[in-house]
Amino acid sequence: MANPELSIGALGKLTGTKVETIRFYEKIGVLPAPARTAGNYRSYGHDHVRRLTFVRRVRDLGFPLETVRAMLDLADQPDRPCGEVDALVVEQLREVERKIADLERLRDELDRLAHQCRRGGRMAECRIIEALSPHHEDGRCCP
Amino acid sequence: MANPELSIGALGKLTGTKVETIRFYEKIGVLPAPARTAGNYRSYGHDHVRRLTFVRRVRDLGFPLETVRAMLDLADQPDRPCGEVDALVVEQLREVERKIADLERLRDELDRLAHQCRRGGRMAECRIIEALSPHHEDGRCCP
DNA sequence: CTTGACCCTGTAGTAACTCCAGGGTCCATG
DNA sequence: CATGGACCCTGGAGTTACTACAGGGTCAAG
Numbered sequence: 001m002a003n004p005e006l007s008i009g010a011l012g013k014l015t016g017t018k019v020e021t022i023r024f025y026e027k028i029g030v031l032p033a034p035a036r037t038a039g040n041y042r043s044y045g046h047d048h049v050r051r052l053t054f055v056r057r058v059r060d061l062g063f064p065l066e067t068v069r070a071m072l073d074l075a076d077q078p079d080r081p082c083g084e085v086d087a088l089v090v091e092q093l094r095e096v097e098r099k100i101a102d103l104e105r106l107r108d109e110l111d112r113l114a115h116q117c118r119r120g121g122r123m124a125e126c127r128i129i130e131a132l133s134p135h136h137e138d139g140r141c142c143p
Numbered sequence: 144m145a146n147p148e149l150s151i152g153a154l155g156k157l158t159g160t161k162v163e164t165i166r167f168y169e170k171i172g173v174l175p176a177p178a179r180t181a182g183n184y185r186s187y188g189h190d191h192v193r194r195l196t197f198v199r200r201v202r203d204l205g206f207p208l209e210t211v212r213a214m215l216d217l218a219d220q221p222d223r224p225c226g227e228v229d230a231l232v233v234e235q236l237r238e239v240e241r242k243i244a245d246l247e248r249l250r251d252e253l254d255r256l257a258h259q260c261r262r263g264g265r266m267a268e269c270r271i272i273e274a275l276s277p278h279h280e281d282g283r284c285c286p
Numbered sequence: 287c288t289t290g291a292c293c294c295t296g297t298a299g300t301a302a303c304t305c306c307a308g309g310g311t312c313c314a315t316g
Numbered sequence: 317c318a319t320g321g322a323c324c325c326t327g328g329a330g331t332t333a334c335t336a337c338a339g340g341g342t343c344a345a346g
Contacts, residue, residue: 009323014277019324020304028302039311041324050276057245057275062205065302074256075272086257093253096246102200103243110236113217114229129218132200133193134157152292162293163335171333182342184293208333 006044015052022052030055030068061099067092105131149187158195165195173198173211204242210235248274 012019025031026042031052034042051072058068070088109131155162168174169185174195177185194215201211213231252274 007323018304021302023326024303037311039324041311050272053277054272054275058249059302060205061242061245061249062203071271089253089257093250093257096250096253099204100243100246100250102204103239103246106201106204107236107239107243110232110239114232114236128214129193129197132197134196150292161335164333166295167334180342182293184342202333 004044004046004049006049008042008044011044011048011052014049015056017052017056025052025055028065030065030072063095102132147187147189147192149192151185151187154187154191154195157192158199160195160199168195168198171208173208173215206238245275 006014008019008022011017012022022031026033031048034044034048037043054072055068058071059065071092074088106128109128113128149157151162151165154160155165165174169176174191177187177191180186197215198211201214202208214235217231249271252271256271
């Protein structure tokens with residue numbers, strides 16, 4: 001069970017990633033080059049599934065590949081003392097919390113909109129933009 | 144107070160957007176072309192601030208410009224009956240909720256990591272990748 | 287009246303994919 | 317055993333969403 005030996009197409013289906021994207025991640029070093037079969041096909045194991053899933057999720061959440069790389073480095077260096085990476089972790093944490101707050105505002109407005117639709121309302125009462133307009137309680141906007 | 148008459152640089156500073164990006168949004172029709180001064184400078188009002196802030200936030204949350212356009216359309220057509228856009232709203236709602244769940248998992252793991260760092264731990268116990276690995280409770284992964 | 291900060295248009299470059307051409311591998315089926 | 321369709325290979329061009337110049341105009345302060 002440790003070695004499912006997936007083809008690139010199977011890995012793609014499992015993780016919702018295009019085959020070309022997987023090869024691209026290998027080229028830029030985000031996903032390690034897998035073993036090859038006799039016919040020169042890539043052969044992936046369970047670690048690849050976990051790592052690729054992680055990469056796709058973090059990308060989908062709007063972080064750049066540079067951040068993905070930084071996070072993967074955290075996980076890849078087990079002997080590294082935490083101190084030197086603390087600042088990075090705290091910084092990511094702050095950004096994640098900001099994104100959660102923005103998404104919750106967006107969700108609430110979409111939710112309100114959906115209920116209004118169900119009651120036969122019109123778009124005039126749509127306040128989707130206001131939901132993510134400048135928040136005067138904290139003063140600043142996007143980074 | 145309805146017309147602050149901002150220059151492109153001032154709008155950029157207010158919304159955390161590069162000047163070139165603002166001009167780019169105008170070119171592709173996401174931000175309406177503003178009035179011009181005698182010297183052909185762009186002159187922005189409060190509506191531009193709100194709209195641009197919205198665009199930047201939604202982009203920052205990992206949605207493509209296509210989705211931003213769809214959301215802006217919702218807000219731009221006040222007479223449109225809700226029924227025809229209900230499906231879009233529900234779809235966005237689902238995606239927003241999925242992203243919130245992913246971000247919360249990521250936040251919890253970063254939080255755990257930060258506390259561990261403070262106690263002088265090592266990266267060996269870092270489970271940041273597991274935090275966003277395939278969730279077997281729902282079976283599927285990224286879209 | 288000039289000088290530095292800021293604006294204009296237009297084009298070229300970058301990040302992160304995405305698609306395609308031209309060709310090899312694998313295997314189920316005739 | 318051959319052969320055709322699904323899948324894989326490499327390398328390169330195209331797309332999206334910016335980002336960074338180049339070459340030049342505007343404007344307020346000194």
